[in-house]
Each structure stands twice: as structure tokens, then as C-alpha cells.
Amino acid sequence: MRDRILAIGVALGLCMLVAVHAQQTRTGGSTSVVALTAMDYIEIKQLVNRYAFALDTASRNGYDYADLFSADGVFDSNSRGRVQGRDQLAALARGGKKGPLYVNHYIMNHIIEPTADGAVGRQYLINISHDQNIPSVGPNPNQWDLVGQKRGSLDTVGGHYEDVYTKTPEGWRFRYRKLVPSKSGPDSTRAAMLKMYPVKPDPTDTRPSVPGGLSAMDYIEIERLVASYGHALDNGYGTTDNGEAYAGLYTSDATFGQSTGYAQLAALGRKQPQGPQYVRHYLTNHVIEPFAGQAIGRQYLVVVDMPEPEARAKGTPGSIFLGGHYEDVYQKTPDGWRIRTRRLFRAQAQ
């Protein structure tokens, strides 16, 4: 009798726990959607960021690309139709221009909507081709004089991806991914917008789930550090001096290219074309990984010379100045995450 009542009592207690938990995971309005944690959003974004690198480099003979998909995963496009199966997806990745330094797929505007059994999402895509043989500009070019040099162009490929994600034991994967080319005008066959849902709080928001791993907050701070790069370098966050803003992204002993330490990095920043309203360095596809208690990362860069308002009014387009990818080491300091080392690799096809 006692045992039975004990069992009932414990069961009641557990039921309450489950009820509270369920209340948090079921989001308002719908009973079928399971809310995602910040780490789920981060991992799905990382999946998409890896996609660009895996496709443009065809690393591991295309299998890095194939392994972003679930076992039954499909990539769908107008040009190729449905591609399914690990070997078929790897073969797709090997096609066209490739190489360890090749960058072409710039992906932005990633929206994610939780579903009953995973998530769906969309992003914008623009393919950018960078010139291979850029003429030398001498040992110490005045960077202001180079603004507007055309060294690449947008491809005709652009539009948006429509994805279905599934959480496998190995992590989030594409179950379905479709490229929809950009097209003007109404189209009744397409759903217009995804919905926004609250993000579910989770212990891994501030604590890594494994020792030496990164918490959601670590990812978010490293994302912001790298997203700050253009703001600091191009416009000093909307101020008149970009030097200190730029050097402030790095640890005190950091290296970027030929410059090491705060003073040299601030001087490097001040040499670059700038202004309180200047924008030039666009970074995207940021892949972040825990590494030896710190973190490493890589991301695409495109430097764009935008038409100023007067030029735009006359229909003058912008131009591509430079493209490639950065490879970084990040270090957590008492002031937050900073860049420890950074290297730029210019875009190049093999």
C-alpha cells in the first residue's frame, strides 16, 4: 500500500514537471510546434554557414557537402531537379569551379521557424565571382585611390533557399533544401512568410553542454565580434575614428597580416578608406568551432564599393572590390571574446 502511494506521489510530482516543461516547449497559439532553444537556432545557422564552404571547396571530395544532409536528404533546384543520396550529393558538390580558396555562395537573412518535428527555414543567396588575376598595385598603395576598382561581379544566380531541417543524433541536418531563383511579381503557389516563435530558454544558453565546448552565449558573442568587423573598420561604429574601434576587436597581442599589437592594428585601420557613414566590408557564412578551450572560425568576405546617393540617382551601380575568406582564432578575455589571429585568403578557383 505504502509503495503504491509512494509511486502515485512521485508520478504526480513528475507529471507536474512534465506539464511545466511542456508549457515551455509548446508555444502560444499552436499545440503542434515544439519551440527551439537558442543553441538549436545557432546549430541550424552553423549548418547553413558550413553549406557555403562545403559547396565552394568540395572538401573531402564533396562528402563534407553530402554529410550536411540527412540520410534521405534532398537538394532540389530548377537546373538539376531533385538530387538524393550521399554519393549523388557529393558528386553535385564536385561540379563546377572549386578549390580550397574558392568562395562564391554568399548567404544572408536566415530565418528559422520551429515545426512539430524539427524546423523549416529560408535564406537569401547571391553568387559572386571574384577576378583571379588582380594587377599588382605596388608595395604601399594608397587605399583611398583604389576605391571603385572593379575586381569581380555578381553572378546571375541569386534568390532564396527553402529548407526543412531535422535533428539527427549527429546534429541538425538538411532533410530538404531547394533553391528558388529571384523572380518579380506575385506567385500564388508560394507561401509568403514564415512565423516567428519565442526561443526556449535552456541551461546551455550560458553553460557549454560538454567541457571545452561553447555555450549559446559564446557563439552569440563570437558572431557579434565578427559582425562588428565592418562597422569598426569602415565607420568606427558611426564615429569619426575607426582606428581604436578596429584595434579593439583584437587581443592586445593579436596579429592580422603584417600588423601585430594594438598600435599597429589601429594604424592599419586608420589607413583604410573610412567615414562615419561608410560601409564596405560585408562578412557572412560565419562558421564557429570550439578549439582547445577557445574557438576558431572562418567566414566569407566581400568588399563592395557602393554608389553614393548622387551616383545612385544617376543609376550608377556598385562594384566588387575584393573577395575571399578569413580564418580566425578567438580568445575569451575578461572583456569578452576577441580576435587572436586573423588571416585573409583571397578568392581563387583551382
Added chain:
Amino acid sequence: MRNLNVSVAIVTVALLIGISAASLVRAQQKVTGGSLTAADYVEIQQLVARYGYAVDTHADNGYAYADLFTADGTFGNTKGREALAELARTTQKERGGPAYTRHFLTNVIIYPTPDGARGNQYLMALDVSEGGKPSSIVHGGRYDDVYVKTPAGWRFKSRQLYPAKIGVPPPTAKLPPSTRR
């Protein structure tokens, strides 16, 4: 009778465990106080990421765009739900649609403030190729935002686009013409 008392005690303890576990889970959501939680950052990132779709698709007759803002929200000099929806409907009036992509945003930075959050991004507005025409870069700039958390979630309280403009080169940076390339 003694058995019953013990049973009541056990049930009570079990219930208390359940209740305290529940409040512990709730308390965890508030640990960060004045700053932003990971969930806040992700929700604001998602708000910003939706911006391009809302303006490019003209979804919901422009109201999908307007509803990214607070009731008194502003984009530049445009204020309020009706005006914002009208702005979205008439931006690229003949071209907007569910597969139209023009507003590409990146370099998304978000900061906590005492009232909510602020943030910035870069915009590149592109004419993506259609019907064999080449793609082109139309314009770009930097957004400056204020976000507030409403009962419906994070929204733009204000948003301003500063078009790209290069600064004035420092006099010492200009090389004499003879030493140029």
C-alpha cells in the same frame, strides 16, 4: 491511520519536489537581469533576418512589414502601422512578390540597453538577374535600430538607413601624383 499520514507526507513531498523544480526552471529564465539572454539575441536576430522578406515579398499587403515594428514604430520618417504597410507595398511596387529577393543584410550586431536593445546591420540592395539580364548592386548602407520587447515579441521601435558615403581622405594619405601607380 499512521500509514495514511505517511502516505500524505510522501505525496506532499513529491508534489513539493515537482513545484520547486518548476520554479527553478522559471528562475533560470531571469538570471541575466538587465542584459539580454541568448533567447533575446536569437529573437532579435530573427526579427532582423525577416526584414528583407517582409519588404521584398509585400506579404499580407505590406502588413507583414509593418508588424515588425511597434505600434508607434518608425522607419526613417515613416511612422505607424498604416504608413509602414503603405511603404512596404509601394517599395518596388511592380516587382515585389514571394520569390523576389533584393534586401540582403549582414554584419548584424545587437547590444543590450536599459530599455531593450540597439543594433546595426549592413544592407546591400541587389537587382538579382531575371530573364538573362546581369545582376547588379543597386545601393547599400548601414541600419541603426532600437528594439523593444512587446508582449508579442521583439519589435523595431525605430529604424534608420544611412546610405553608404565615403569620408574625406586625410591630407597625409594623398600621395603626390608622381608617385602613384
